[in-house]
Amino acid sequence: MSTSNAAPKTTMQRFLDGIERVGNMVPHPVVIFLILIAIVIVLSALLGAFGATVTFERINPETHAIEQASASIRSLLDADGIRFMYESFVPNFMSFTAVGLMIAAMIGAGVAEESGLVTALIHKLVHVSPRWALTYILSFVGIIASVAADAGYLVLIPLAGVAYMAVGRHPLAGLALGFAAVAGAFTVNMLIKPLDAVLVEFTNDAAALVDPNRSIGLASNIWFSAVSVLFLTVIIAFITDRMIEPRLGAYDPKLAAEGTTTGPGTTLSDTETRGLRFALFGLIGLVVVFCLLTLPSWGPLRNPDTGELIGNSPFMNGLIALIMLMFLVTGWAYGIGAGTVRTLSDVIAAIEKSIRNMGNTIFLFFVLSQFVAYFTYTNIGTVMALSLSGVLQSANVGPLPLLIGFIVVVAIIDLLLTGAIAKWAIFAPVFVPLLMKLGVEPEAVLAAYRVGDSPMNAITPLNAYFALVVGFAQKYDKSAGVGTLVSLMLPYVVWIFVLWTALFAVWKALGLPWGL
Structure with missing residues (x-):
């Protein structure tokens, strides 16, 4: 990694450099997950020998009923565990949703990239945006991208x-x-995004344990969420400009992998301008089609039972299809206008090229899917979550310290269990009733969960897309590895967690409304 000698490194920069060196000493991500699989197998056998069982209440994801459940460490080396590993080898990979999302997104993104649309859009963005504003624009769009579920990982980051x-x-x-x-x-x-509908429904199920008439709506956290978006936009941009870039220094294009296009952008040519105009026409046409499918009360992409559009509806649940079509249609339209992609055969060739380039990532996801399935089967993460929540539940502290402790516990568990819905199904029946009895509204508990559940996603290797981002980094620096990404993300994780928790505490102390 190229660094600048213009100024001596700070203590923090030297610390992060040390983390990078140590982190990059670890082997290839595939080897890392193979080692982790071996550790989980051995650990499950050792812990399973003690036969510890924890009984708890959870929300059934299908019926939304509060049900009694128990969790004990399950060994992967007993007869049942060996059968599970043998029989689930292929199903583990087939049920790993990140693979399907990645392929679907890349079908459209491949056409947009091969036609030149992505490059032209970047040039246009650079041309119309002041240099200082680019960081803030990308930060804001990246946060908003979560409305399209995991598509932001595949589109916005690269x-x-x-x-x-x-x-x-x-x-x-x-x-x-x-x-x-x-x-x-x-x-x-x-x-409002699909995740909100599930989190709110689980919150209401848990709140009914204390007050059957108490419920919150989809927009119950909208004010806190909206302010958090603006707050985190500034924090992420500030850290990038003041900490990350100074440490990286000037970029040396020689570090890039073979075939990577480097260098500053140029102004738009006449053909690129014409292509963007065609892409706009294609986008307008696509918007018109989806308006016909969603806006009328009889729209087929509305919820057939409730007529709902935002929340639990076919439109929101299948938003990745819209993302794919948006890039596919606009990329093809741009190619027609710019003369880069004309025929259907050209479009198919672009898609095939993008899929071929994902071979390494698909193999990595195959190994990762096995680890996630084995770890889930053993119940190690669930038992740890219940143990920590039990300690926090028994703590004799006030509502605000308890909420902050809850945020910390959620953050710790997120290093092992990254699924927001799965964790809330366990935590909601415990903490929503507990805090309601202390006079805390369920909206505040859900807001606290949002704060604790997010920051660690950027640093845990169990995030399905962590290794993918390592691959993105190696495109620009052949020597980049896990340590490179961890050292880059650590300042974000620490400051987002600390400052966002502080915002939550101030919000709660002032008694501000969490949403509608």
């Missing part, structure tokens, strides 16, 4: 790297910015 390189800035800083925005603030948005 685009942020390209955008930074287009203006002569370090592309790794752009990747770090994009990853921090997409992952570190995943649970908040200025818009």
Whole structure:
């Protein structure tokens, strides 16, 4: 990694450099997960020998009923465990949703990239945006991208790297910015998204244990979420400009992998301008089609039972299809206008090229899916979550310290269990009733969960997209590894967690409304 000698390194920069060196000594991500699989197998056998069982209440994800459940460490080396590993080898990979999302997104993104649309859009963004504003724009868009579920990981993060390189800035800083925005603030948005519907429903199920007439709506956290988006936009941009980029220094294009286009962007040519105009026409046409499918009360993409559009509806649940079509249609339209992609055969060739380039990532996801399935089977994460929540539940502290302790526990568990819905199904029946009895509204408990659940996503290797971002980084620096990404993301994780928790505490202390 290239660094600047213009000024001596600070203590923090030297510390992060040390983390990078140590982290990059670890082997290839595939080897890391193979080692982790071996550790989980051995650990499950050792812990399973003690036969510890924990009984708890949880929300059934299908019926939303509060049910009694028990969790005990399950060994992967007994007869049942061996059968599970043998029989689930292929199903583990087939049920790993990150693979399907990645392939679907890349079908459209491949056409947009091959036609030149992505490059032209970046040039246009650079042309119309002041240099200082680019960081804030990408940070804001990255946070908002969570409305499209995991698509932000696949689209926004690599685009942020390209955008930074287009203006002569370090592309790794752009990747770090994009990853921090997409992952570190995943649970908040200025818009209602499908995740909100599930979290709110689980919250209401838990609140009914104390007051059957108490319920919250989809917008119950909208004010706190909207302010959090703006707050985190500034924090992420500030960290990028003041900490990440100065540490990286000037970018040396020689570090890039073979075939990577480097160098600052140029002004738009006449053909690029014409292509963007065609892409706009394609986008308008797509919007019109989806308006016909969603806006009328009889729209087929509305919830067939409730007529709902935002929340639990086919439109929101299948938003990745809209993302794919948006890039596919606009990329093809741009190619027609710019003369780069004309026929259907050209479009198919672009898609095939993008899929071929994902071979390494698909193999990595295959190994990762096995680890996630084995770890889930053993119940190690669930038992740890229940143990920590039990300690916090028995603590004799006031509501605000208890809420802050809850945020810390959620953050710790997020290093092992990254699924927001699965964790809330366990935590909601415990903490929502507990805090309601102390006079805390369920909206505040849900807001606390949002704060604790997000920041660690940017640093845990159990995030399905962590290794993918390492691959993005290696495009611009062949020597980049796990340590490189961890050292880049650590400042974001620490400051987002501390300052966001402080915002939550101030919000609660002032008694501000959490939402509608």
